[in-house]
Amino acid sequence: MEFGFGSEDEVFRGEVRGWLAAHLDGVPARSVWERELGRGGWIGLGWSEDGYGNRRASLTQQVVWAEEYARAKAPPRSGHIGENLLAPTLIAHGTREQKARFLPPVARGEELWCQGYSEPGAGSDLAGIRTTAVPDKAGGPAESYRITGQKIWTSLAHEADWCFVLARTRPESTRHDGLTFLLVPMDQPGRIEVRPIRQLTGTSEFNEVFFDGAVARAEHVVGGEGNGWRVAMSLLGYERGVSMLAQQIGFAEELGRVMEAAVANGTSADPVVRDLLVRQWAELRTMRWNALRTLGSSGDGQGAAGAPSVAKLLWGRWHQRLGELAVRVRGAGAAVGPADWSTASPYQLDAFQHLFLFSRADTIYGGSDEIQRTIIAERVLGLPKEPRGQGG
Numbered sequence: 001m002e003f004g005f006g007s008e009d010e011v012f013r014g015e016v017r018g019w020l021a022a023h024l025d026g027v028p029a030r031s032v033w034e035r036e037l038g039r040g041g042w043i044g045l046g047w048s049e050d051g052y053g054n055r056r057a058s059l060t061q062q063v064v065w066a067e068e069y070a071r072a073k074a075p076p077r078s079g080h081i082g083e084n085l086l087a088p089t090l091i092a093h094g095t096r097e098q099k100a101r102f103l104p105p106v107a108r109g110e111e112l113w114c115q116g117y118s119e120p121g122a123g124s125d126l127a128g129i130r131t132t133a134v135p136d137k138a139g140g141p142a143e144s145y146r147i148t149g150q151k152i153w154t155s156l157a158h159e160a161d162w163c164f165v166l167a168r169t170r171p172e173s174t175r176h177d178g179l180t181f182l183l184v185p186m187d188q189p190g191r192i193e194v195r196p197i198r199q200l201t202g203t204s205e206f207n208e209v210f211f212d213g214a215v216a217r218a219e220h221v222v223g224g225e226g227n228g229w230r231v232a233m234s235l236l237g238y239e240r241g242v243s244m245l246a247q248q249i250g251f252a253e254e255l256g257r258v259m260e261a262a263v264a265n266g267t268s269a270d271p272v273v274r275d276l277l278v279r280q281w282a283e284l285r286t287m288r289w290n291a292l293r294t295l296g297s298s299g300d301g302q303g304a305a306g307a308p309s310v311a312k313l314l315w316g317r318w319h320q321r322l323g324e325l326a327v328r329v330r331g332a333g334a335a336v337g338p339a340d341w342s343t344a345s346p347y348q349l350d351a352f353q354h355l356f357l358f359s360r361a362d363t364i365y366g367g368s369d370e371i372q373r374t375i376i377a378e379r380v381l382g383l384p385k386e387p388r389g390q391g392g
Helices: 007-023 030-040 059-071 080-093 096-107 228-237 242-265 271-298 307-335 351-361 369-380
Strands: 113-116 132-136 144-151 162-168 179-185 192-197 206-217
Touching: 007 030, 007 059, 059 242, 080 096, 080 113, 080 162, 080 228, 113 206, 144 162, 144 179, 162 206, 162 228, 179 206, 179 228, 242 271, 242 307, 242 351, 271 307, 307 351, 307 369
Parallel strands: 113 162
Antiparallel strands: 132 144, 132 162, 144 206, 162 179, 192 206
């Protein structure tokens, strides 16, 4: 399939630009912006089903929306996890009742979600999770589950209304067996505690989440008890797709600022710096073409087997190199704080310093580079699996 934009896509692009231009001024908060997007019907464009308050759009139109949203410098999305991860998973694995309950509030921008996967001892290797979900049984089928354990690196947990949690429902099970995918309300004082994680940048985008007997209803198990690994892996397939192209718009803007700084301070005259700038530009173009080719070959926005892992390997290290190049262009000034400390917080960073520090995590979060290479080796190339001990 040849991926390209047609006349209908360009008409759609004009509609998107007009709506964003008319609604972007004076947005007071991200949660309010989510509801504004919901009223406009802009949430859920990529869902394979409509009728839940979302409008339908072709794959190319989804790309148009993502790119124009990034170009307009619209606010960061609070509803990304619910819209792009949970919703497609429910459409694929959820019951009719689960879809009717959870998809409309996501489409309206009214309920926000976070992802309860990684744990302190089980980050990229999700099969090693220890959080448990014990069924409450009174001589019959379970009516609810009691969840106990800890999750980490949980984006937006401090804002979320719900969390989808991967937990072990059979204590004697190991690795992929005995895992269950549960939908858990976050408003459970005394049973759920959220602690922000302060990072190198001084900010706290991620959180630790502690579950102490938190309750999930039995009808909120997705895919059936013990089938959590299958559901979880399906969800990860949606994590990278159309959104990759929007991410690359942001990357291009960052690269542009680094180039402008290099020209302004004269470091672009250095042949080594100039070569690095050209390499970054060429590699970013290559990533875009690869993303378009992958989307075009699959037709569903997920790509072929291994494509998400390839994309993650490409952009993670690229973004790290951009951060390194940014501070190189700045020179010694990249190591000092703002000139006027009287108006700055004790730990205020400029854009290049933030880019350098935050991008150190790019090759870890969302699945470390080591895990991505293992996926490609074992699932795509068919190489022998790594030997694992009895404990995983």
